[in-house]
Amino acid sequence: MVMTIGTLGKATGTKAETIRYYEKIGLLPPPGRSGGNYRSYGEAELGRLSFIRRARQLGFSLDQVRALLELSEDRGRDCATVDALARGHLAEVERKIVDLTALQRELAAMIASCHGGTVGSCRIIEALGPC
Amino acid sequence: MVMTIGTLGKATGTKAETIRYYEKIGLLPPPGRSGGNYRSYGEAELGRLSFIRRARQLGFSLDQVRALLELSEDRGRDCATVDALARGHLAEVERKIVDLTALQRELAAMIASCHGGTVGSCRIIEALGPC
DNA sequence: CATGCACCCTGTAGCAACTAGAGGGTCAAG
DNA sequence: CTTGACCCTCTAGTTGCTACAGGGTGCATG
Secondary structure, X not given: OOEOHHHHHHHHOOOHHHHXXXXXXXXXXOOEXXXXXXXXXXXXXXXXXXXXXXXXXXXOOHHHHHHHHHHHHOOOOEOHHHHHHHHHHHHHHHHHHHHHHHHHHHHHHHHHOOOXXXXXXXXXXXXXXXX | OOEOXXXXXXXXXXXXXXXXXXXXXXXXXXXXXXXXXXXXXXXXXXXXXXXXXXXXXXXXXXHHHHHHHXXXXXXXXXXXXXXXXXXXXXXHHHHHHHHHHHHHHHHXXXXXXXXXXXXXXXXXXXHHOOO
């Protein structure tokens, strides 16, 4: 089953430009070409791109995805590294949640303190202004 | 009280490069210069930069900060626009929290399903791989 | 057979919000 | 008078794409 870049894109929810970008940065190997110089993809590429996209949806960076791909290629290897990578990412996500929750509280308090009127007496502007 | 860029930076927790960057994009007005062509700042700039930094810490984008600064200059204006801007931002933050929390659950589940062994049998890789 | 349209190609530039570096000038202390 | 900390401008890099510009290909329709 051979696909053009557009078909592969539709199959994986990826734009053609993004696929070409992944190729350029070495996440996807350069595929074969058709007579008219079109990229042609098969099952292997579909699998690899699906992997990349799923990892991206889970918030892994392209560098982390690159590492995961490399690790996944060596099926005999101990999966502790994979585990550590995932745990590291989870920790990062959790830190972001904590940060954003603190932010949310601050913003909500700021907004709650504003009771309309003019900018001159606005508590939001005041909260941002010089101490 | 006159300050160099470094002193202003220390006072506001901003790197000199960032201050110059804010100037370049028009968030800060071009300051006066000393004899040796050093930027020289006073209280007004300190206040403005503090405002910017506080807004940034609250997660407002530079465009939003620009709008807030403009709004804050017109003290007679109704502060409804300020309020709307802040509420919009809060909504965005809350959406991010929801998204990240979903992500966190997925990641945690993935990690929990991994019980060591080789990459070949790793549930994390499996979860990312082709269906 | 021409023509139109959807698709593909390469290459470059742009987004946010800085950050880092090159290659130099200035200033105050010792 | 020299050393070191600071300042200057300008350019390029970061992340992960996205959006052109300016062309070529392939297939269906008139």
